[in-house]
Amino acid sequence: MKFLQLIFSCFVLFCFWGTSPARAAQPGATGTQKTIDFDxxxxxxxxxxxxxxxxxxxxxxxxxxxxxxxxxxxxxxxxxxxxxxxxxxxxxxxxxxxxxxxxxxxxxxxxxxxxxxxxxxxxxxxxxxxxxxxxxxxxxxxxxxxxxxxxxxxxxxxxxxxxxxxxxxxxxxxxxxxHVRLAVTQNVFIPTWGTFISTPQVTKDQALVQLQIDLENASGQPTKLTLLTDILEPSGKKVTQVSQQLTLNPGQRTVTQKATISKPKFWSPEKPQRYKAVHRLQNGKQTLQEYTTYFGVRTVEVNAKDGFVLNGQKMKLNGVCNHHDGGPVGSAVPEDVLYRRLKLLKEMGCNAIRTSHNPAAPEFYTMADTMGFLVLDEAFDGWDKPKAKYDYGHYFKDWWQKDLADFIKRDRNHPSVVMWSIGNEVPEFEPERQRELVEALKKLDTTRPVTQARGSSSPYIDIPGFNGEGEMPETLEKFHQKHPDKPLLGTEITHSLQTRGVYASKTSYRTRDFPAPWEDGVKWENFKSKVFMIPDLTQEEVFQNNSKFYQSSYDNAIVRIGVRDQHKRTESLDYLIGTFRWTGFDYLGEATIQPARTANFGILDLAGFPKDHYYLYQSLWSKKPMVHLLPHWTHPGKEGVAIPVVAYTNAETVELFLNGKSLGEQKMPEDLQIVWQVPYQAGTLKAIARKGGKVVAETSVSTAGAASNIRVTPDKKQARANKRDVIHMEVDITDTQGNLAPEADNLVKFTLTGPGKIIGVENGDIIDFASMKIPQRKAFKGKCLVMVQTTDKPGEIVLKANADGLKSGEVKVQVK
The missing domain is CATH 2.60.120.260 (Galactose-binding domain-like)
Incomplete structure (x- = not known):
């Protein structure tokens, strides 16, 4: 059988957009070229x-x-x-x-x-x-x-x-x-997005580097130039130099340089190593411009037999979809907020992100390159036909070619970007339009495959992408039977819902129990054959009085398939190269039950607090030993009632203890979770995870007494006086022993002094419509968050948190 095989090599560009790998939004001056912060x-x-x-x-x-x-x-x-x-x-x-x-x-x-x-x-x-x-x-x-x-x-x-x-x-x-900036150059220069670096031939012994460089002469007369390119390895050591003499006539011209790197250091999510090309335009002894391009060396092969192969190693895309908002800061997301979010995903074991459903901010790609994420870079949501009443569909016909070209040129050199997406759930699209988009894209970049979410009905994309329809039984399998040479991708799989701190022991299904607006009138008896059913944890519901807006944090509130079932499915299908969970974080809007600020699809909530699914994914995707218990262990009034206690772990066995007494050690079953039915009594649950008989991880959860204290924990103790740094201050309502009070909903008021300002408050409650810009917030399930941004003055930031009947909390952060 002949398999479709797409081989792609790497590169990455940071010129005016994203010069600095550490702070993409703050490029610095280089030679006679400079960028000026205009924020x-x-x-x-x-x-x-x-x-x-x-x-x-x-x-x-x-x-x-x-x-x-x-x-x-x-x-x-x-x-x-x-x-x-x-x-x-x-x-x-x-x-x-x-x-x-x-x-x-x-x-x-x-x-x-x-x-x-x-x-x-x-x-x-x-x-x-x-x-x-x-x-x-x-x-x-x-x-x-x-x-x-x-x-x-x-x-x-x-x-x-x-x-x-x-x-x-x-x-x-x-x-x-x-961000906004000014870019200043001479009138003979390399324009914005003017380099394209690829590695068309790569082995472990050497990599051929091809540098395509656009030059522009706006001086009005021919100019003699020397184009020098130094290539530096990740340590900063220069490994080679390329020199080229030319006469540049007025107008634009593209030149090509080639170089060889011996024993290349490969870019990967585990080792995101980058090279740097420093281009210098010289006119005699005068340096007209110095232009820096970061790039990486990697190979990607995608086929139906082996799936996704990076640098010769098979792997699955363990990904999430993310919208661009940052919760309480809206769409104006500071770098520290974005970095915190990506760091949480990295620690969860996530290795891939889909930019749903539009180009992300330039600094996102810089962080993806340096932190080690694989990116599915998406250009558009819809095309010609608007999907919302006043959306971009009204402008698509006149603007898509310009916008697509700018998008590809901006992002095509990031090693993190491994695939393009040209659209998402495009309604009633014409195959000819798909062909036009793919052809226009490939005029600018032939080194990456192209997909389209729910675009498999037309043949011009390289990798068919499946959203919710791909979650239904036999959908992927039947498509593979018809197209055995096509690798498949779960561009938006799976959809499940959880609310942090909320539990239900009986399984719920969106279509049956809390239908989205477009599901009204759908009969469950006709739909349930399209769902991977999940057994109830108990015959009778243990937890009562949950709001219709909140869903269970066990893996039992789903649309069509749960996390564990989808993981087993993904691992078993070689031609399915991976999936992108909907979503990594709760995002504002698209609330399927109204009125609410969002739906509970995220693995982390609007405050960036992990839900229990975070640890489920960590047990499936990460290698660092871990164990997690759910639910919390504060259930007054349920003494003697059997409560399902679930452990997630990547170890081999877990032993559970209640108040020091062992409740038994269990091996991880095929179901990918360990369950005990534990009659409730106040105290401490403790889990010990073992591998090869050795303890590799442990965790515990204790019954909380009455709420009495406020604990404030910052994610940094020192910040810079740059009007950019953000301190995330996590606020917990605790008992006298420091245990989180999991049902606390106290209104917490904040007083801030010193060189900082509150830019957002959040608690993760999707039906809390209080302003996110005022210095107070109710706790939700015992927690809320304050985001504080520094000013341009040094000093000490002091945040005090007060609530009626509770001992106040205080935290100090030095700003230098």
Missing amino acids: FDWRFHLGEVPAAKEKTFDDRQWRKVDVPHDFSIEQDFDLNHPSGWSGAYLPGGIGWYRKTFDWKPAKDQKVFVQFDGVYMNSDVWVNGHHLGKRPYGYISFQYDLSPYLINGQNVIAVRADNSKLPSSRWYTGSGIYR
């Missing part, structure tokens, strides 16, 4: 002000803001707002931004303003000159300011229009919600 000291007005595009407009009464800035998340929830349940009931609007800056134009200088993302329908002016419009709110773009800059004071004005709602099927945010 701070903007003026903002919510509402239409047409005259604000003019340089002479008086904006002194406008509010001062820094970007990234999301003006939707600042507004109050409104259950009657047109954004509706898909947009988390948060308003949009028209927002105007203006920034005044001094400039001294220089001879032979080019100046560009670069936006990582503005949602949506952005228009940009400089000194009253209209630079352009971009409808797509997720695309990065730039404009040339050079012809319009004057000596002295200049003004950039930006209008973002998200007034027609819903503009998406999920919460989008509004405004300049990603």
Whole structure:
């Protein structure tokens, strides 16, 4: 049998967008090229002000803001707002931004303003000159300011229009919600996204590096150049240099250089090692530009026989889908917030992320490269036909080619990006449109396969992607029988729901028990054959009085298939290269039960607190020894009632103790969870996990007494005075012994002093519509979170947390 085999090699680019691997949003100056942070000291007005595009407009009464800035998340929830349940009931609007800056134009200088993302329908002016419009709110773009800059004071004005709602099927945010910078070069230069590095031939002994470099001459006359490229290995040692002499005529030209790396160090999720290419454009002794490209060396093979093969090693994509919001900060997500989220996923054992359903912020890819994630990079949700009343579908026909090209050029050199997706659940799409998209993409990058979520009905994609339909029994198997040479991918598998701290011992199914709007009228008797049924943990429900908005944290609240069943299925099907769970984190919007801020699909909640499924995935995906027990052990009034106690572990056996007495040691069964029926009595449950008879992990959970204390735990003790660093302060309601009170819902009020500001509060409760921007929050299941961002002043941040009847908590963080 001849198998489809797609072989792909690696690369990665960071030029103006993402120069620094540690802080993608803060590129530094290099040689005669420099990037200038343009995030701070903007003026903002919510509402239409047409005259604000003019340089002479008086904006002194406008509010001062820094970007990234999301003006939707600042507004109050409104259950009657047109954004509706898909947009988390948060308003949009028209927002105007203006920034005044001094400039001294220089001879032979080019100046560009670069936006990582503005949602949506952005228009940009400089000194009253209209630079352009971009409808797509997720695309990065730039404009040339050079012809319009004057000596002295200049003004950039930006209008973002998200007034027609819903503009998406999920919460989008509004405004300049990603970073902005100025890029300054000579008029002979390598343009933005102007390098493309690939490794077409790779062995363990050597890698052939091909460097495709765009050059632009805006000087108006031929220029003699030397193009020097130094390649540095991950340690910083130079391994080779390439030199090329050329005469560059006015206009653009692409040149190709080749180099060889001996004994290459491969990039992988376990060892995300990167090389660096430093390109220097020289005119005689003058260096016109120094331009840095980070890249990695890796190989990818994808076929139906072996699945996904990275650097010669078979592996599964153990992935999650993530939307772009950061919970209480909305779409304006600071790097520290994004890093915390990715770190939690990494520690869970996740090795892949799908950017659902749009390009992510540039810093995400830098972190994916350096932390070691495989990325399924998705361009669009829908195409020509709008999926929400006012979404990008209205602009797709006129803009998709430009937006797709910018997207590919921006991201095509990241070693983390292993696959492109051109769409998600595109309704009634024409096969010809799929062909056009794939062909346009492959003109820019032939080194990666292309997929489309729920796009298997048309033949032009390399890897058919399956969403919910792929969870149904025999769907993947039957498709494979018809297309045995096609590798398959679970682009959105599986869907299950959990609420942190909530438990039910009997299985629930969304279609039967809490149907989504599109499932109204579906008869369970007709649908249940499409579901992998999960046995109840008990004959009678143990836990009562759960809200319809909350789902069980056992693996027993599902749409079509549970986590454990899907894991067994994924491991058993060689042609299924992996799956992307819906979702990694709870996200704002798309609430399937209303009114609510979201649905409970995430493995972690809106505050970034892990649910029990986090540890289930950790037991399946990670190698570090672990064991986890659920549920909590505070159940007053249930004395003597048998409660299902479940252990997740990647060890061989677990022994359970209650108040020091062994309840038996069990081997991990094929069911991938160990269950004891334990008559409840207050005290301590302890689990000891063993492998080969040796203890490798243990954990315990104790009955909590009455709530009495507030404990505040920061994720860092020291921060920088840079207006960017964020401290996540985890707030726990505990008893006198420090045990979490799992049902505590006290209103906690916060007082902050020192060089910081509260940028978000959250508790993970999807039906709590309180503002996420005020200094108080009710605890949900004993916990809430405060996000504090530093100012530009050094000093000591002190956060005090108070609640009626509880001993207050306090934490201090030094800012330098």
